[in-house]
Amino acid sequence: MTADPPLVLDIDGTLTRPEGWGIDPRIFDPLLEWDAPIVIATGKAFPYPVALCHFAGIPELVVAENGGVVYTGDDVFFTADREAAEAVAREYKAAGYGLGWGPEDTVNRWRETEIAVQYDQPVEPLRAIATDYGLEVVDTGYAYHVKDAAPNKGDGVRTIAEHTNIDLGEAVAVGDSENDVSTFEVVDRSFAVANADAAARAAADEVLADAHADGTLALLERIRSA
């Protein structure tokens, strides 16, 4: 019997319902039963993937904020600081735009290293201001993330693998957008769900026939050990 491969999973677009929003409840049992480490690598703030692991009943191995925050289960690493992204957000607001999340902004409230802007806000002025501060804007298909160019999900996955002895040479990654390209580069086999953007599709070893959790679930069924 061969072992299940370690997994690196994105959240939005990858574990979501085929309608596009909300975690697909069908993912919980396969994740709980998976017989190898699972790293959740997301653009979302740190508490979100931690909560997902907690409620799924799996160990907390987490890359959050597109690599800005990395949790090995023992140590948390911060690979950028929020200050420059905060300055970009201030200037964007001063120019008359908004982040789009409402006054309490639970999307950015616990962010340590980047700022996310709602997808219906104008991106060109955001990109222009970010460039002035030496930052980049990553488009996940769900939000725009203003971040330091240096950290990425793939580096975070490497950090976790080094600390927990995950063999990335055996690992499988699934994702849907440009922020998953770096994870595709550090694993053995990479898969883009059918709803993935052009960057993820080009970088993946294979584009799956099905979208969102339908694609991921079919893949897990295919690659799981007998």
Ligand SMILES: O=C(O)COP(=O)(O)O
């Ligand atoms: O936070 C986002 O914008 C997207 O999150 P994801 O990286 O889990 O798809």
Ligand SMILES: [Mg+2]
């Ligand atoms: Mg995604």
